[in-house]
Amino acid sequence: MGSIALTVDGLGVSFGGFKALQGINLTVASGELRVLLGANGAGKTTLMDLISGKTRSSEGRVFIHDTEITHWPEHRIARAGIGRKFQVPSVFRELSVWQNLAVAACRATSVLANLRFSFSRTEISKVEEVLALTSLTDERNATAAHLSHGQTQWLELGMLIAQNPKIVLLDEPTAGMTQAETRKTAQIINQLKGRHTLLVVEHDMGFVREIAERITVLHLGQVLAEGSVAQIETDARVRAAYLGSKGIS
């Protein structure tokens, strides 16, 4: 195993006296894909919020490699290399697929400034690489507003990847997708392994089996178990924790 890209050390948060997360310890190696599993309300999204700086933690620390980022503002954490994709895509609907990716690859502060500049060779090759990765090469000139739900999700993932984040946080990347779109998403995510460090929240066990190496299970705001897909699926505590909620299927 290589170096550790993400370290979460004793992290927790309370909302008005309610401990939504407590004592969370997690280390994710560089290039690893870690799946976060847990019933509704277990604290998965809250953990992503604490790591990305959207929510301020009440206890514990977070590191990207050796740099402590605890309590840094969200934009500074993003600049330090944590990229996050939410369930609702935020692409520029009036721009083409290519333009969306080019804007992301440039990472400048102003969209308009980006579009007026000529792009460097490195940025253009990055856009081409991401178009191929997301199978959007044929849609390069299409306006983002005209893409299907799945294609829109892949474009947003592509925009994230075009920014070269060290760590990618994905919250239910297959939400609302057809089976075919879900399979395609698994293929895309599998290609990212080794090149990016990924933390993925997902409920769809079929999809989790396609992508996961190790799984961390959260339950009632704490880590319940961690292990391979096979270990987690046969873990009696995990099965018990899921009874009465979604169940592992």
Ligand SMILES: Nc1ncnc2c1ncn2[C@@H]1O[C@H](COP(=O)(O)OP(=O)(O)OP(=O)(O)O)[C@@H](O)[C@H]1O
């Ligand atoms: N800002 C907040 N204020 C108060 N309570 C909150 C806040 N954010 C989250 N919670 C609570 O923290 C707990 C964990 O919520 P969270 O959304 O992280 O769960 P989750 O595992 O992502 O669930 P789901 O699968 O439904 O998205 C829940 O009980 C939720 O109601």
